[in-house]
Structure formats: C-alpha cells, structure tokens
Amino acid sequence: MDRLNSVLDDVLSKVRGVLVKDPAVIAAYEADQVAGQAAYDRALRKGRVMRLRKAGVPLMDSAFKVLEDRGVGGFADWEITSVARRFGLGPRRILVLTGDLGRGKTTAAACVAFPRMERGRPGVVYVRERVLAKWLGSYRHDREWDAAIRCATLIVDELGTAVSPQDQERARMALLEIVDDRMNNDRKTVLIGNLARADFDARFDRRMIDRLRDIGVFHEDLGASRRRDGGDE
Ligand SMILES: Nc1ncnc2c1ncn2[C@@H]1O[C@H](COP(=O)(O)OP(=O)(O)O)[C@@H](O)[C@H]1O
Ligand SMILES: [Mg+2]
Structure with a gap:
C-alpha cells in the first residue's frame, strides 16, 4: 500500500508539474491543504472537548x-x-x-x-x-x-x-x-x-x-x- 501510494504521489507530482508550472500557484494550493487540515483537526478536538464536558x-x-x-x-x-x-x-x-x-x-x-x-x-x-x-x-x-x-x-x-x-x-x-x-x-x-x-x-x-x-x-x-x-x- 505504501509503495502504491508513493508511486501515485510520484505520478501526481509529475502531472502537477505539467499542468501547473507556476510555483506560486503550487504554494497556494499546498497552503490551502495545510490550512484545511488544521481546521479539520481543530473541529475534531472541539468535538472531543464537547464530549468530555458532556x-x-x-x-x-x-x-x-x-x-x-x-x-x-x-x-x-x-x-x-x-x-x-x-x-x-x-x-x-x-x-x-x-x-x-x-x-x-x-x-x-x-x-x-x-x-x-x-x-x-x-x-x-x-x-x-x-x-x-x-x-x-x-x-x-x-x-x-x-x-x-x-x-x-x-x-x-x-x-x-x-x-x-x-x-x-x-x-x-x-x-x-x-x-x-x-x-x-x-x-x-x-x-x-x-x-x-x-x-x-x-x-x-x-x-x-x-x-x-x-x-x-x-x-x-x-x-x-x-x-x-x-x-x-
Ligand atoms: N500537565 C499539566 N500542565 C499544566 N497544568 C496542569 C497539568 N495537569 C494538571 N494541571 C492543572 O492543575 C490543576 C489540578 O489538576 P487536576 O487534574 O484537577 O488534579 P487532581 O485531579 O489531582 O486534583 C488544574 O488546574 C489543572 O488544570
Ligand atoms: Mg481530580
């Protein structure tokens, strides 16, 4: 599974390289991913706190x-x-x-x-x-x-x-x-x-x-x- 993932990552990064060459666009995309993950983690923690309180x-x-x-x-x-x-x-x-x-x-x-x-x-x-x-x-x-x-x-x-x-x-x-x-x-x-x-x-x-x-x-x-x-x- 890990191997498959790494192959997929590889392919994706190549495709991305072909489709989007502008590093600023890539950086913005990646920042979005990071922010999205942070928001998701926070929502998860918030839900857990609610359940602890309850x-x-x-x-x-x-x-x-x-x-x-x-x-x-x-x-x-x-x-x-x-x-x-x-x-x-x-x-x-x-x-x-x-x-x-x-x-x-x-x-x-x-x-x-x-x-x-x-x-x-x-x-x-x-x-x-x-x-x-x-x-x-x-x-x-x-x-x-x-x-x-x-x-x-x-x-x-x-x-x-x-x-x-x-x-x-x-x-x-x-x-x-x-x-x-x-x-x-x-x-x-x-x-x-x-x-x-x-x-x-x-x-x-x-x-x-x-x-x-x-x-x-x-x-x-x-x-x-x-x-x-x-x-x-
Ligand atoms: N690792 C920690 N770092 C900072 N504050 C802590 C930590 N563990 C507990 N506290 C704080 O110390 C106080 C006493 O903690 P509490 O868990 O209620 O102790 P106990 O159950 O032993 O009486 C609380 O105000 C708590 O928020
Ligand atoms: Mg106690």
Whole structure:
C-alpha cells in the first residue's frame, strides 16, 4: 500500500508539474491543504472537548481550552501527564493514578480519554467510585453500567471514598466486575484515588491486584517530582 501510494504521489507530482508550472500557484494550493487540515483537526478536538464536558469530566474551562487549542500536548510535561499520554498510546489497559489533590490526576485521565473518543460509543464515561458501586446490580442503572462497560475509556475517580463497610464492599465488587467486563476490545480504564499503594493493595481483591500486575500501570505521585515553576503555567 505504501509503495502504491508513493508511486501515485510520484505520478501526481509529475502531472502537477505539467499542468501547473507556476510555483506560486503550487504554494497556494499546498497552503490551502495545510490550512484545511488544521481546521479539520481543530473541529475534531472541539468535538472531543464537547464530549468530555458532556460526560462530566471535571476539568477547569482553561484546561478544556488547552485541549481544544492544542490537544493533550498542550499541557506541561508533568510526570503524571506524560505517564498518561504514553499509557493512552500503549497496550496496557488499566492505569491507577494516586496522589494528593491538585496533582493533575483528573487532567491526566482526560489525556488518556481524549485521543480515544471515537473508538467507542460513548467514548468516555466518568464516574466516582461510590456512584459506580450504586450502579452495580441495579436494573435502574442498567444503561449507565452498560455505557461504563462499552466506552473506550472509563475513568473511575475518588477511589476509596466510600465510608461505610457495606459501601466499601460494594465499591470493591463493582470495580472488580467492571474491570472484568471491560477485558475485551480496545478499552482502557483509569482509576484515580488519594491512597497509597499499600492501601490500594489492602483494599482490593487479589484478582484486581493480579490484573493490575498483568495489564496495568500504577503511578503514585509523591509530589517530589512535579515542578510547579516550569512549563506553560
Ligand atoms: N500537565 C499539566 N500542565 C499544566 N497544568 C496542569 C497539568 N495537569 C494538571 N494541571 C492543572 O492543575 C490543576 C489540578 O489538576 P487536576 O487534574 O484537577 O488534579 P487532581 O485531579 O489531582 O486534583 C488544574 O488546574 C489543572 O488544570
Ligand atoms: Mg481530580
């Protein structure tokens, strides 16, 4: 296919050379192509931002603007952001992001979802863990649960905030079940919490920990590596 394309390119450029000799005309044509592509890319990003907003991903307006203007590359290269960008392109399926408030966890999750919006319908589902737990096994929430299974990127935020032991147990079950249900196809899940690796391991099922080891990435933001003085801020 590549070879065919290069042969076609060759022929086309020869034909163009015969038909249009004026370099200014050729330059104008090419500039048009570039501008057209830029407009197309921007419209695509705008559509994705709309869908992120509709899904309720809680970013600030300024962050949505970054995505619309420049995509995920528009954010500064914080470690957590870079981890998320790489994860979005790679083969692993579960990303766990932990760290304090304001560390860029939710933004990083949005960076995973953003380039993947057209791969599932819906492209992204954002849900807090304690809400996901309520959806589990409740026919009233069949549609939400179904969307959470089918979407290209599922973001489960505020891991570990369920308080009562029953709620914690439900949250644990919901998480395990949803991760299992999402095993096939090109689906990625981002789990976000403010808990250390040891707490995570204590809280979750052995099977979940195994899954994570096999197909996951665990990123714990301990704060030392992230600089607030650099980049685009
Ligand atoms: N890579 C980045 N570059 C610049 N600003 C960022 C980046 N990641 C996050 N931010 C900003 O930092 C703030 C906190 O980000 P957020 O994702 O909400 O953190 P968390 O979910 O960990 O509380 C927000 O204002 C967000 O826009
Ligand atoms: Mg957050």
